[in-house]
Amino acid sequence: MTPYLPITPDEVAAGAIGAAEAGAAILHLHARDPNDGRPTPDPKVFMQFLPKIKAGTDAVINITTGGGHNMTVQERLAAPLLAKPEVCSLNMGSMNFGLYPNLEKRREWKYDWEPQYLELKGGANVAF
Numbered sequence: 753m754t755p756y757l758p759i760t761p762d763e764v765a766a767g768a769i770g771a772a773e774a775g776a777a778i779l780h781l782h783a784r785d786p787n788d789g790r791p792t793p794d795p796k797v798f799m800q801f802l803p804k805i806k807a808g809t810d811a812v813i814n815i816t817t818g819g820g821h822n823m824t825v826q827e828r829l830a831a832p833l834l835a836k837p838e839v840c841s842l843n844m845g846s847m848n849f850g851l852y853p854n855l856e857k858r859r860e861w862k863y864d865w866e867p868q869y870l871e872l873k874g875g876a877n878v879a880f
Contacts, residue, residue: 755862760786761800765808768801772809778839779805780814783831788863793823798831814839 758767761783768779783797784790798815805813815837817828832840861867 757784757789759784759789761797761804765801765804768805768811769808772805772811776811778812778814779809780816780841781805782816782818788865790863790865791823793817793827793830795831795834798835802835802837812839813837814841816840817842 758764764781764783768781771779781798781801783792783794783801785792785794786797802813802815805811813835815832815835817825817832817840829842
C-alpha cells in the first residue's frame with residue numbers, strides 16, 4: 753500500500769535483482785495479483801518472476817507463505833512446493849496481523865480491496 757511496492761512480476765523481478773546487485777544475499781519474495789496488487793499465493797504468478805530472478809542473481813530465494821488473511825495453509829504452500837526454493841518461511845499458529853491502525857494513516861487508496869484488508873483483525877480464512 754505504497755507506490756514503491758512492486759506489484760507486477762516484472763517489477764518484483766527487477767526489484768529483487770536490484771536488491772541482490774546492491775548486496776542482498778537472501779531475497780524474501782511475495783507475489784501480488786498484477787491487476788490490483790492484492791496478495792496472492794498463486795504459483796503461476798510466482799513462476800512469472802522466480803525464473804528471472806534465478807537467472808539474474810545467485811542470491812538465496814526465500815518464498816513467503818505468509819500471504820494474507822484470507823489464504824489457507826494449502827494455498828500458501830502451493831508456490832513453494834512447486835518452485836522448491838532454497839528457503840521458505842512458514843508462519844505457524846494464529847495470525848494476528850493487526851493492520852487496522854493503518855486505516856487512520858492513509859487517506860487515498862489505489863485499490864478498492866486495500867481498506868477492507870486493513871480492517872481485518874486476524875483470521876487466516878477471512879474472505880472478502
